[in-house]
Amino acid sequence: MADVGVRAARHDDVAAVTGTQIRAWRYGYREFLPEGPLEQMTGPAAEKMWRLQWEDAITSPPSPRHRVLVAVERVVLDTDAFPALGPGGIEAMAAMQGAEKVVGLASHAPAEDPDLDPTTTGEMLTFLVDPDHVRRGHGSRLLNATVDYLREDGYRTIVTWVFADNYRVLGFLESAGWGDDGAERVIDMGRTVRMVRLATDIS
Template sequence: MADVGVRAARREDVAAVTGTQIRAWKFGYREFLPEGPLEQMTGPAAESMWQRQWDEAISFPPTPRHRVLVAVEQVLLDTDAFPALGPGGIEAVAAMAGAEKLAGLASHAPAEDPDLDLNTTGELLTFLIDPDYVRRGHGSRLLNATIDYLRDDGYRTVVTWVFADNYAVRGFLESAGWGVDGAERVLDMGRSVRMIRLATDIS
């Protein structure tokens, strides 16, 4: 059994958040990003940079409207089911059972694109699920929690940028009511990689 939920990220989550981002990118982006740039984005030097950035985002957000949320699982085990382990073994099982595992992360902030009103439009900046925790409902919980926060902050619309070929994320968001709003950008990653902007009305 597992106890699941979403909460605000804490400073002690920084390493786990960074690791989750890198694992999710390696797994989810390998089909459509060039190998070289993807390796640069997820290598040791990049990991140190991302860790510093997540530390700042979690510990010192620019405004109260900048947030990082994490989806977590806590393993629940009945230690009475392990009597043969002896006291020390049962303590080890109990410690393992209480461990909280980070399953995904999302961050949001006021939208920054010049064609949008930052007072009424928020942006989902990051939305990632650890590959080991997919299809367990964490994505829906994270997205719902994000929308709740944004709605409480007075936003009426939310946007996010996704890779055009990231059909898994596009499909998930589109099934939740998001749609392409017509904005595009192209990244030079050794070859052109297209991104599209999705939007949804949360009013």
């Protein structure tokens, strides 16, 4: 069994957050990003860079409106389901009981695009679920927590940038009420890769 939830990221989550990002990118982006650039984005050198960036984002955010959230699962064991255990088994079970695992992450901040008002529009910068933990509601919980925080901060709209060929995430966000607002980016990754901006009203 597992108890699930979303909370603010802590310093001791940095390694898990970085690992979740790398695994989610390798799995989720392999269908539409060129292999070379994706390897550069997720290789050992890049992983060190991302770890430093996440450490700064989690421990020294630029403002109180910059946040990193994590989805977690906590092991909850049904002790009645276990036969009698020896001392070693009891210690092992006690160590597992309540152990928490980061299985997804989301980050948000005031919007930075020049056509948006950062006092009324927030941006979801990151939205990822570990590929081994998809379809367990973590994405919905992260999205709802992001909306709750930004609404409390007084924002009326949220935007996020998504790869145009990332149909899994596009479909999920569109089913949650997000829509393409017409803005797009084109990135040269050896071939053209397009991103679209989605928005949703939370007022």
